[in-house]
Amino acid sequence: MNALATQTSFPPYSPQSQAMAVAGPIDIDQLSRHVQILRRKLAPGQHAYRAGQSFHAIYLVHAGFLKTCELSEDGRERVTGFRMRGDLVGVESIGLAHYSCDVVALDDSEIWELPYPPVMHACLYMPELQSRLTAALAEEIRNDRAWMLALGTLSAEQRVAAFLLDMARRHLRLGFSARHFLLRMGRADIASFLGLKHETVTRALTRLDRLQCIEVQRREIRLLDADGLQRMAGQGETIH
């Protein structure tokens, strides 16, 4: 367990961002003295957990890329979010006996298993931990609400633009280029997340390409005119 990264191994996180990623500041070294942290590796397609499995841990994404899927009894399904390094996964199931959704790796990933309730017990020894966890939960809510606003008020093309900007911001926060990145998910997953059909996503992407806002080649994205995208998505600030 000595290979566990300390807090300083994480790139800096900006607090005003919408994506979750509040878990970064958690002092994993110290936490690992109180709870047994298991490292799990996942291949693309593998589940971190499925809806219905007994809830026993939350997870910190250490590497890779995952999606969370909400399911209904009658077979409807929807991607509710994408998770990358620094994001917490599984918090939505706290208070339940069983996980309430599916989490699937879209790429080779590594997630750190934080057993629950032991993590909550560790709050007694790490006063910071509780407020960090609570703040992470609250940020998750804000994140979901921000997307609800977007999905309810933006057109298909605007949603795709907003989605690309969100991806760009999150890549940037992890120290990668915001101008040029690879989508780790297929059109169908993007469409599901945005409440669209995959053909519509394709159309929007090719149109944004024709408008010289971006350059698309399958999953490779290049942002040519981030400001144009911002205006299109109806958001004020610019990514740097």
Add this chain to the structure above:
Amino acid sequence: MNALATQTSFPPYSPQSQAMAVAGPIDIDQLSRHVQILRRKLAPGQHAYRAGQSFHAIYLVHAGFLKTCELSEDGRERVTGFRMRGDLVGVESIGLAHYSCDVVALDDSEIWELPYPPVMHACLYMPELQSRLTAALAEEIRNDRAWMLALGTLSAEQRVAAFLLDMARRHLRLGFSARHFLLRMGRADIASFLGLKHETVTRALTRLDRLQCIEVQRREIRLLDADGLQRMAGQGETIH
């Protein structure tokens, strides 16, 4: 402060429900020994708080009916939820210096102000409190996600059906009739919440009326065929 209701003054809550209302089990009597709880009354149209005001408290809805609104810089707006007795309000802003959304009373309401961070401090003396708060936050996330699924996969008419069923369930949980109730919000608010236009909501309601599923007269709703609504909304279980 002696008029503060104790835990037993709340109607029973069913844990498997999707609406928030986890706050019920909080022992307000005991909590009021540790933090100063202020009772605020609101008239219809009054704000509990607005986005941008400094964050200093979360609220427990004691009576009435409120809506939470998400705003964007460019003026878009969306109702993200409706709150009634037993619901917690303001938790989405935990960890921020300022509230992130608007909360508006739709009816004469009374909300109990729980100052923050003092409430978190009180967790030291009330070990139950922390897990209850965390569970409430988690349930809020699940609630949002369940609606994301619905809004992304259901047609306009199905969404309206699902909305009515949700209202019915929540009325029932508070001890009111699930078969016959009054909507406290206008068509525009329902539409905003469901990602539709108010005319579309109207059309859906009149169609459900013609199908004999419900009886509508302005804001008065009578459920004639709850099972039919369930099937229409693609949900399994029945409300009793």
Add this chain to the structure above:
DNA sequence: CCACGCTGTTACCGACCGTTACACAGGGTT
């Protein structure tokens, strides 16, 4: 009493996006 405003209802038209279909590219397997 009527004027006025707000909310809700209905109709018509048009646009956006879903539906369907098919072609093509890439990766893996035999």
Add this chain to the structure above:
DNA sequence: AACCCTGTGTAACGGTCGGTAACAGCGTGG
């Protein structure tokens, strides 16, 4: 190579929902 399978791109068509407008119901206040 040839094959499949999945993911992606493109196009034609149609339905659902949005846009706009006019009207009705209800409460308020002059």
